[in-house]
Every structure is written in structure tokens, then in C-alpha cells.
Amino acid sequence: MRTHFDVFGLKRAYDVDVPALEKQYRELSLQLHPDRVAQASARERLQALEGTTALNEAFKTLKDPVRRAFYLLKLHGIDLDREDAGAQKDMPLAFLEEVMDLRESLDTAMAKKDLGRARAMADDVEARKKAALAEAAESLRTLEADAPGAGGQELVRKASHALGRVRYFTRFLEQVDAFEEEIQA
Amino acid sequence: MSKNGYLQIHDPLKPKGQAVGIDLGTTNSLVAAVVKDQPACVPVDEGDALLLPSVVHYAKDGGVVVGARARKLASEHPTDTIASVKRFMGRSPDDAETRKLGHYKFAPGAKVVRFDVAGGTPVTPIEVSGEVLRALKRRAEAHFSTKVEQAVITVPAYFDDAQRQATKDAGRLAGLEVLRLLNEPTAAALAYGLDKGSQGTFAVYDLGGGTFDISILKLVDGVFEVKSTGGDSALGGDDFDRAIAQRVLETLGASEAPAPALVAEVLAASRKAKEALTDASSVEFTAGGQTHSVKREDFDAWVQPYVQKTGTVCRRAMKDAGVTAGEMDGVILVGGATRVPAVRRYVAELFGREPLGDINPDQVVALGAAVLANLLTTADRQDDVLLLDVIPLSLGLETMGGIVEKLIQRNSTIPTTAGQVFTTFKDGQTGLDIHVLQGERELVEDNRSLARFTLSGIPPLAAGMARVEVRFQVDADGILSVSAQEQSTGVSQSITVKPSHGLTDEEIEQMLLDSIDYAEDDIQARQVREQRVDAERVLAEADRQLGEHGSLLQEEERAVIDSAIARVRELMKGEDHLKLKEAVHALDEASRPFIERVMNQAITQVVAGHSVEDY
Numbered sequence: 001m002r003t004h005f006d007v008f009g010l011k012r013a014y015d016v017d018v019p020a021l022e023k024q025y026r027e028l029s030l031q032l033h034p035d036r037v038a039q040a041s042a043r044e045r046l047q048a049l050e051g052t053t054a055l056n057e058a059f060k061t062l063k064d065p066v067r068r069a070f071y072l073l074k075l076h077g078i079d080l081d082r083e084d085a086g087a088q089k090d091m092p093l094a095f096l097e098e099v100m101d102l103r104e105s106l107d108t109a110m111a112k113k114d115l116g117r118a119r120a121m122a123d124d125v126e127a128r129k130k131a132a133l134a135e136a137a138e139s140l141r142t143l144e145a146d147a148p149g150a151g152g153q154e155l156v157r158k159a160s161h162a163l164g165r166v167r168y169f170t171r172f173l174e175q176v177d178a179f180e181e182e183i184q185a
Numbered sequence: 186m187s188k189n190g191y192l193q194i195h196d197p198l199k200p201k202g203q204a205v206g207i208d209l210g211t212t213n214s215l216v217a218a219v220v221k222d223q224p225a226c227v228p229v230d231e232g233d234a235l236l237l238p239s240v241v242h243y244a245k246d247g248g249v250v251v252g253a254r255a256r257k258l259a260s261e262h263p264t265d266t267i268a269s270v271k272r273f274m275g276r277s278p279d280d281a282e283t284r285k286l287g288h289y290k291f292a293p294g295a296k297v298v299r300f301d302v303a304g305g306t307p308v309t310p311i312e313v314s315g316e317v318l319r320a321l322k323r324r325a326e327a328h329f330s331t332k333v334e335q336a337v338i339t340v341p342a343y344f345d346d347a348q349r350q351a352t353k354d355a356g357r358l359a360g361l362e363v364l365r366l367l368n369e370p371t372a373a374a375l376a377y378g379l380d381k382g383s384q385g386t387f388a389v390y391d392l393g394g395g396t397f398d399i400s401i402l403k404l405v406d407g408v409f410e411v412k413s414t415g416g417d418s419a420l421g422g423d424d425f426d427r428a429i430a431q432r433v434l435e436t437l438g439a440s441e442a443p444a445p446a447l448v449a450e451v452l453a454a455s456r457k458a459k460e461a462l463t464d465a466s467s468v469e470f471t472a473g474g475q476t477h478s479v480k481r482e483d484f485d486a487w488v489q490p491y492v493q494k495t496g497t498v499c500r501r502a503m504k505d506a507g508v509t510a511g512e513m514d515g516v517i518l519v520g521g522a523t524r525v526p527a528v529r530r531y532v533a534e535l536f537g538r539e540p541l542g543d544i545n546p547d548q549v550v551a552l553g554a555a556v557l558a559n560l561l562t563t564a565d566r567q568d569d570v571l572l573l574d575v576i577p578l579s580l581g582l583e584t585m586g587g588i589v590e591k592l593i594q595r596n597s598t599i600p601t602t603a604g605q606v607f608t609t610f611k612d613g614q615t616g617l618d619i620h621v622l623q624g625e626r627e628l629v630e631d632n633r634s635l636a637r638f639t640l641s642g643i644p645p646l647a648a649g650m651a652r653v654e655v656r657f658q659v660d661a662d663g664i665l666s667v668s669a670q671e672q673s674t675g676v677s678q679s680i681t682v683k684p685s686h687g688l689t690d691e692e693i694e695q696m697l698l699d700s701i702d703y704a705e706d707d708i709q710a711r712q713v714r715e716q717r718v719d720a721e722r723v724l725a726e727a728d729r730q731l732g733e734h735g736s737l738l739q740e741e742e743r744a745v746i747d748s749a750i751a752r753v754r755e756l757m758k759g760e761d762h763l764k765l766k767e768a769v770h771a772l773d774e775a776s777r778p779f780i781e782r783v784m785n786q787a788i789t790q791v792v793a794g795h796s797v798e799d800y
Contacts (some may be wrong), residue, residue, distance in 0.1 A: 026408045030571050034600065034661055038364065038561040049600050049660065056598045081605075178627075184497060 004058035004071060014072060014140040016062050025059045066133060066166060072140045073163055076156045080167055091164050099168060106175065115183050122176040128171035136162035202332030202366065204562040205325055206372070206554025207318065208339050209352065211271040211394030211421060212521065214317050215548060216325045216556035224376070224555040226548050229324040236547060237324070241316045242266040243302035244721075248714025252318035258722065263288040263449035265303040268335045269423055270317070272395045273298045273310040274355075275347030282419040288445035290454075315358030322359055335360045337558040339550050341396040342368035343416025343577045345623050346635050346665050353662065364561045366662040369393070370400035371411055371551030371574055372606045373519040376544055378404050385514030386412075388503075389541065390532050391550075392495065393520035395421040399499045399507035401513075410573045412506035413596045420491060422459070422522030428487040429479060433772045437473040445624050447473055449586050459484070463524050485527040498537055505596050516540040519549055561636035573598050576663050578633075582655060583620035585610070592657050595625065599663055602654040606672070613645040616665045617653050621667055640669045642676045707761065716762040720753050720769050727776055734783045749775040 005012045008024055029038070032055055061067045065176040070080060102125065109117040139159040143152060206224070208215045213236040217226045225234040230252045242255035243265045248550035250258065259266040267289065276283050278291055278298050292299035299307035318338075325333045338361075340352050349366055356363040370389035377383065384404050391398040398416040402409055430451045434440045439447060455470035458479055461468040467480045505508060518540045522528060532540050544552065560570060576599050581591040584607075592603040606619065617640045624632030642650045652672045659665050669679040727750060735743070749772040756765040 026406060026571075029408060029573060030569050030594075033571055035365075035561060035571060053600045053602045053658070056601050060597065060601075153492075181497075181501070 001056075003075065004061050007058035008062065009056055010062075012072075012075070013144050014068065014137055016068065018063055021059070021063055021104070025055070025063075028055055059080055066170070069133065069136050069140060069159070069163055069166070072144065073136075073156070073159050076143065076159075078160050080160070080163055092104065092161060095161070095165060095168075098165075100154075102172060106172070110179055113183065115180060118176050118179055122173055125169050125172050125176075128174070132165040132169065133163045136166065193672060194202065202334055203325070203329045204335040204337075204558040205333055206337045206339070206367075206556070206558045207321055208316060208369070208372075208551035208554060209271065209317065209355075210239055210550075211269050211396060211423065212239060213237060213394075213547065214321055215551035216321045217548070217551040218325070218329070219555050219559035223487070224559075226551055227325050227328045229321055229328075237317070237321060238268070239314075239317050239690065240266060240268045241270070241313050242718065243304045243308065244718045245303045246714065247304040248716060248718055249316055250718050251316055251545060254715070254719070255698050258718065260446060260449045260453060261432065261722070261725070262303070263445040264290045264301065266303070266449075267308075267313045269395055270310050270313040272419065272423070274314065275345065275349075275351040276310075279789045285419075286448065286452075290445075297587045298592050311355045312358065314355035316350065316550065318355055318359035318361060319636065322361060331539050334360070334362055335364050335562060337365045337367050337554045338363055339367045339369045339372050339554050341391075341393070341399050341416060341418055342370050342398040342411075342414040342574075343396065343418045344663075345578055345631065345633050346580075346663070348376055348418065349662060349664055353664070357623060363662075364558060366573075366664070367554055367557055368398070368411070368414065368574055368577075368663075369396075369550045370398045370414065370517075370519065371402070371409065371572055372550045372557070373517055373544075374400070374402050374409055374553070375556050375570075375572065376549045376553035377517055377541070378409060383515070385504075386508055386512060387515045387517060387519045388499070388513050389519060390495070390499070390523065391416075391519035392528060393421050394459055394466040394522065395419070395423050397421060397495050397498065399495070399502045401502055401508060407569045408571050408573060408757075409574045410598075411596075412508070413502045414575055414577050415502035415505070416577065417494065417498060420494060422520070422525070424491050425484075425488045426452055426455045427456055427520065428491075429484065432479075432487070433472055433477050436477060437475060439473065449705040458527070463526060466671040481526070488525065488527055492528055495528075495530065496535055510536045513538070517549075518542045519546050521547055533715065572581065574661075574663070575599060578623045579621050579625055580635075580657055580659070581620060581628050582607075583618075588627060589622050589624070589632055592655075592792070593659060597659075599659050600661050602658045604654050606652050606654045606655070607648065608649045609643065610648055612648050614648070614651065615645055616641045617643060617669070619655060619667070619669055621657075621665070635665065636667070638667075640671065640676070642674075643671045644674050646673075647790070675756055712762040713760050713765070716765045716769070717757050720757050720765060723769050723772060724750065726751060727772065730776070730780065730783060734779075734786070737782050737786060738779055746772070746775050746779065 003012065008021065029052065032048060032051040033051060034045055037044045037048050061071045098146065101162070102121070104123060106118065109121065136159045139155045139162065143159070145154045203218050205216050205218045213233055215226050215237070216229055217224050228235060229237040234253065237252045238256045240251040240252065240255040240259065242251065242258045255266055256268070259268060271433065272282055276298060277296060283298055290301040292301045299309055300313065301307050314672060316525070322333050328503055336356065338356050344352070351362050353366060357634065370391045373389050373391065374387060378448055386401065386403050389400045389402065396416065396418050397420040398414065400414040401412045403412055430448070431440065433451050433455060434443055451472045454470050458468045458470050462479065462481050462484050467478060469476060470790045471476045513536055516532060516536045516538060518529070518532065523532070523542070523546055529540065557572065565729050575596045576593060577595060579591045579595045580593040581589040582605065584590045590605065592605050600711060609617065618637065619640060620629070620637045621635045622629060622632040623635050626632050640653060643653065653669055654672055655667065657667055657670045668677060727746070731746070738746070751766070753765070753772050756768050759765070
């Protein structure tokens with residue numbers, strides 16, 4: 001299977017040189033984009049559309065450290081974006097408690113229209129998200145760099161739990177943003 | 186003129202005539218084309234005007250008039266003269282935008298907005314826009330003396346799928362191959378970027394007649410990458426007019442259900458007042474038989490809520506793009522409403538810098554569209570220029586509990602695709618309802634519903650066993666198609682989303698057939714129709730003056746005018762538009778001494794009762 005890394009001719013890895021990726025993205029777009037073959041045959045235009053769609057998808061995924069991490073995990077067989085993903089039900093109990101606590105505090109802040117409180121929580125959650133992503137990155141780096149053998153499953157599990165938290169924190173932050181916009185409107 | 190045409194016809198790279206860029210605006214529309222490497226606007230209305238008012242008049246005899254002439258007919262025929270039709274594109278009759286202050290009659294009971302106009306069946310916004318596009322096409326063809334069949338048409342960046350689809354359909358109705366729907370701010374950036382060879386991050390602030398857009402773009406090595414876009418497709422200079430009009434109607438004691446003719450008159454006067462306030466600190470005007478005066482500071486206060494609404498949108502766009510106001514290399518102003526001083530002040534404050542406006546804000550979008558039309562139709566290009574645009578609103582599907590699951594996030598670069606696997610939730614379930622939505626909100630009812638369809642033929646399995654993958658593909662026009670496939674059996678279905686509030690393919694086909702009939706109906710017939718409408722206006726005016734001031738005429742003078750009127754009436758029944766035009770002209774000439782006398786009398790009456798010393 002052609003991976004997003006293959007699209008850019010990159011070796012699979014957690015760390016990506018984003019400025020270099022951006023430059024390459026522009027160059028490849030200039031070659032592949034449907035606009036370059038607007039008057040060509042339907043087949044060529046369809047190819048251009050497919051090629052550019054794949055390029056856009058690959059660029060979007062690789063330029064962003066969070067998306068990149070989720071993607072690598074998916075390559076290891078765990079797709080956290082899937083509605084029926086077993087991994088979602090498989091989170092540790094401590095995480096569920098954390099979620100309940102945050103949920104309750106945010107609901108209270110929102111009920112009181114307390115934007116200051118919500119923002120303070122968001123700052124805290126932002127920090128937790130960063131830490132969780134760093135944890136996932138650590139596991140993914142090891143997974144990609146060495147051939148971890150039997151330890152591999154444990155690393156995948158660790159990355160999956162960390163990214164499960166990242167995913168939750170991201171949604172939490174989106175909710176605070178929406179709340180902020182609602183208050184300002 | 187013929188020289189241009191000659192070159193175009195024999196240029197093997199342009200087998201389809203001259204490709205053009207069209208700015209299909211709420212208030213005015215323009216056509217531009219690249220000729221000798223320079224984009225330029227084409228005259229499209231009376232007196233070689235570059236702006237064609239986006240106004241369409243439907244006459245009793247089925248004739249259609251577009252542009253400045255149609256606008257003149259608006260106060261006399263308010264319900265038959267459609268202005269600002271762009272506001273209604275892709276909208277349903279009960280959208281808030283549809284119900285704003287206006288003077289139209291809507292045909293009842295339809296899912297699609299239909300204007301009840303003179304001359305037969307009600308018309309949809311797509312058809313009205315089609316008329317504007319057809320007029321632009323025809324007039325550009327006359328200018329270039331060659332066919333015009335391919336066009337890039339601009340749309341507000343914030344247009345949703347339904348509005349884009351409607352615009353594309355309008356292009357088809359007008360006999361145009363729509364090379365691309367181009368976002369207006371991106372078009373403006375293209376016009377600026379190529380002109381100045383700029384690099385860096387730019388904000389394009391586009392406040393038109395009926396829509397507001399903000400786009401943040403990065404220009405690097407000829408690639409125009411849109412980082413984020415935002416807007417409000419129901420906010421624009423027209424709202425400023427309505428803000429004035431509302432107060433005028435209150436003063437006139439007519440704010441409850443005012444007559445359409447009065448609304449049309451007051452809106453027109455309000456628009457002029459707004460324009461005057463760009464330079465003047467106060468303005469006086471008459472409307473509804475009274476004189477009104479508006480001070481700039483009052484006007485500024487009335488429009489402030491709208492202006493501030495644009496600020497919220499701009500901040501979100503910057504956040505989405507991951508840039509701050511300070512990191513911007515320039516701010517470009519687009520759209521007639523950015524001439525309003527309160528708007529300029531606000532933009533300067535918001536971005537902490539004076540905005541650029543050196544390309545005419547009315548023309549810049551059309552010029553950018555012409556540049557892209559040229560890029561897309563010229564095979565042998567030297568310049569490496571490319572646009573990478575984004576989708577303005579997230580696309581998603583309804584899931585359990587009326588919640589939207591987003592498949593494609595707003596500001597994703599297009600073309601793009603996304604998929605999601607769903608499972609059945611009941612044992613033996615053989616069908617799956619798929620409801621496609623666009624918007625940012627969590628609940629289904631807060632988003633725009635684009636389409637619903639059912640994937641049937643799923644094998645009856647235990648709950649959760651059948652797996653259906655739904656895929657979204659968004660093309661370079663920002664238009665969505667959806668396909669669904671059951672993974673174990675390969676049962677698949679695919680549709681191009683037909684917006685719930687749009688027209689069906691059959692309806693479009695029928696309209697296309699109708700419009701082909703219409704096209705065969707030659708230009709001569711159209712000119713007769715247009716001339717008839719003109720004649721009707723002149724006759725109505727003559728009748729009015731004769732009724733009020735007929736006593737000023739000698740019998741033989743009266744006879745001359747009456748015979749001129751009779752001749753016009755006679756020729757209106759015929760098909761010779763040149764003779765009719767002559768007759769209208771003759772009537773004008775015959776009535777001139779009379780009209781002068783009427784004017785003199787009016788002045789005398791005003792002067793009477795004053796002694797000379799008063800002056």
C-alpha cells in the first residue's frame with residue numbers, strides 16, 4: 001500500500017521536516033494539479049484529480065504532528081477515528097475518571113457562562129494534550145526507528161492510550177472554542 | 186474590434202473562442218478577459234459601462250431586460266424586476282435571508298424560491314442569474330466578435346455546496362462551460378499577486394453587496410495557497426441600504442407591510458444616500474414624498490453591528506490559519522461596500538495597518554477570474570502559477586442521536602476526499618439512511634442539509650456486522666459528490682449531491698431545453714422585446730404628463746403628440762425594433778416643447794407668491 005510518506009518519497013518516521021515538506025508540496029502540486037491539464041482528456045483530468053487528492057491528504061496528515069501520530073498508529077493497525085474502534089473502549093480506568101472530572105467542571109463553567117474559568121481549564125488541558133502527544137511521539141519514534149520485536153505490542157498500546165487522550169483533549173478544546181464564540185456573539 | 190476577433194478565431198489554442206472571467210455579483214456583474222497578456226474588463230452595458238447591474242426585468246410579453254435599463258424599471262415594476270438575486274441562490278423560501286426587507290412576490294408552496302413575475306411562469310434564482318450570465322456572454326461576444334463559451338465564474342468563498350451548485354447550473358443555463366468556480370477573495374489575490382509579484386501572507390477582506398468573505402492566503406513561488414477562509418453569505422452593503430431604508434420607512438409611518446413600490450423607491454434612495462456618505466458628512470434625499478437627512482455619524486452607528494460581525498469572522502479565520510494580524514504582509518480590500526469609511530476604519534484597526542486598494546475594488550475579482558480563465562485554457566504556459574483553495578464549511582453525516590460526524594473539516598485544501606465506515610444497528614437491517622450536512626455545528630438541525638439518500642441492498646446480517654463505507658469527494662470547484670459501499674458484498678451507490686434546496690437534474694434539463702428554444706429565438710426578437718419595454722415606459726410617462734398638464738397644450742400640438750403616441754402603439758404590435766425605436770424617439774421629440782412648458786409652469790408656481798426681493 002502506498003503510504004502518505006511514499007507520496008513525498010519519505011522514509012516512514014515520526015519526525016518530519018515541515019518547511020521542506022511544504023516546499024515539496026508546492027512543487028508536486030504544480031506538477032499534479034487538475035488545473036495543469038484543464039483542457040486535456042477526461043482520463044488525464046481524473047488522474048490529476050486523484051493524484052492531487054492523495055497529495056493533499058498526505059500533506060494535511062504529515063504537516064501536523066497530531067494527525068501524523070494518529071496516522072502512524074493506524075499503520076500499526078489501530079484506527080482511533082473509526083466509530084467501532086475497539087481501542088476506544090479499551091482506555092484505562094484512570095482516563096475515564098479524568099474525562100468525567102473535566103466534563104463536569106466544564107459543564108459547570110458553561111452553565112455559569114464563566115468564560116474565564118473555561119479558558120483557564122483550556123490552558124491546563126492544552127498542557128496535558130502536549131504531554132500526551134510527547135508520550136505518543138516517544139513510543140512512535142521507538143517503533144519506527146528500531147525493530148522493537150516483542151516490545152512492539154506494548155509500544156503500540158502506549159501510543160494508542162496517549163493518542164486516545166490527545167483525541168479527547170482536542171475535542172474538549174474545540175468545545176471551549178465554540179463556547180467562547182457563542183459568548184462573544 | 187474585428188482585429189481581436191480575427192486573432193481569436195485563428196488561434197489554435199483557443200478553439201472555443203475567448204475564455205472569460207465573470208464576477209457574478211449581488212449588485213453588479215462584470216466580464217474580463219486576458220488580451221495581450223493583460224486582464225481587462227469588457228464593456229457590458231449602456232454607454233460602454235463595465236458594470237452590468239445584476240438586475241433582471243421580466244416584461245408582460247415574456248421579454249427580459251438586464252442591466253441599467255432593468256434597474257430603471259424597478260420602481261415602476263417592483264415585483265417583476267429582480268435585483269440582488271445572488272442572495273437567493275441555493276436558498277429555500279423560509280431562509281432568514283429570503284425574508285429580509287424586499288419587494289418581491291414569491292410563488293407559494295415551493296421548496297425552491299420562485300419569484301412571481303410578469304410574463305408567465307415564476308422564475309427561480311438560478312434562471313434569473315442565468316439571464317444575467319447570458320447578457321454578459323452576449324455582450325462580451327459582441328465586444329470580441331467571437332464566441333464566448335468558457336468562463337471562470339466567481340463565488341463568495343463562504344458559499345455552501347447548494348449555492349455553488351446553483352451558480353454552476355446558472356452558468357449551464359446561459360450556455361457557458363464553467364471552467365471553474367473561483368472564490369472571490371482568491372480571485373482578488375490572483376489579480377494583486379500577479380500584478381505585484383508579491384510573496385508573503387495576505388488577508389483579503391471582501392465586502393460586497395450581499396456577501397462577506399475573508400481569506401488568508403500565503404503566496405510563495407507562484408503558488409497561492411489559501412490557508413483559511415470565513416464569511417457570511419448573508420451580510421453586505423445591501424444591509425447598509427436596508428439600515429437606512431428601515432429608518433426612512435419608520436419616519437414615513439410605513440414600517441408595517443409597506444407597498445412593494447415604496448420599498449423599491451426607498452431602497453434605491455437609501456443606496457444613493459449610502460454612496461454619497463462616502464465623501465459627504467451628511468446627505469439629504471427625497472423618498473416617499475418627504476425629505477430625509479442622514480448624518481455620517483448616524484449612518485456609521487447603524488451599520489456598526491454589521492461591521493463588527495465581520496470582525497468576529499476575521500479573527501476566526503486568522504486563528505484557523507494560525508497567523509496573527511501582526512504577521513500579515515498586506516490586507517486587500519475588495520467589494521463596493523469597502524468604500525464605506527466606517528468599514529475602512531474598522532479594517533485598519535483590526536489588522537493594525539492601512540489596507541491596500543490600488544486595484545479598483547469593483548473590478549479586481551473579475552480581473553483575477555480572467556487570469557485563471559486564461560491559465561486554464563492556454564496550453565503552453567510559461568508562468569508557474571497555481572491556486573490551492575479550501576472548502577469553507579465542514580462536511581459531515583448525520584449519526585445516531587441527530588449528531589453530525591464531520592468527515593471533511595472546513596479549510597481543507599481541495600480537491601479532497603474522506604471516508605467513514607458505519608455499521609448497521611439492528612439485526613437484519615438492509616438499508617442505511619445517509620444524510621449529508623454542511624456546517625460547523627454539532628446538531629443536525631443547526632447545519633445546512635445538502636442531501637439525503639438510502640443505501641439499500643445491504644445483506645441481512647446481525648447488528649454491527651454489515652459495514653458501509655461512505656466516501657466524500659470534493660472537486661476543485663468545492664462541489665461534493667458522495668458514494669457509499671457495503672464492504673462485504675460491494676453493493677455501491679454514488680450520487681453527486683443535489684442540494685435539498687436546489688433544483689433536480691430533470692428541472693435543470695427542462696430549463697436547458699427551454700433556453701435552447703429561447704436561444705433560437707434570434708437576437709432581433711430580443712431587441713424588439715427590449716424596445717417594447719422601453720416604449721411602454723415612455724408611453725406611461727407621456728400619459729401621466731398629458732393627464733396632469735394636458736391643458737397646457739394647443740389642440741394642434743396635442744394632435745402631433747397623440748399621433749406620435751399612436752404610431753408607437755401601432756409599432757409595438759409589430760416586430761421591427763428599429764422602426765419602433767425611431768417612433769419612440771419621435772415621440773420624445775414631439776413632447777419636448779410640452780415637457781419644457783410643464784417644467785416652466787412648475788417653476789412659475791413655486792416662484793408665484795414670492796416678491797422679487799425674496800431672491
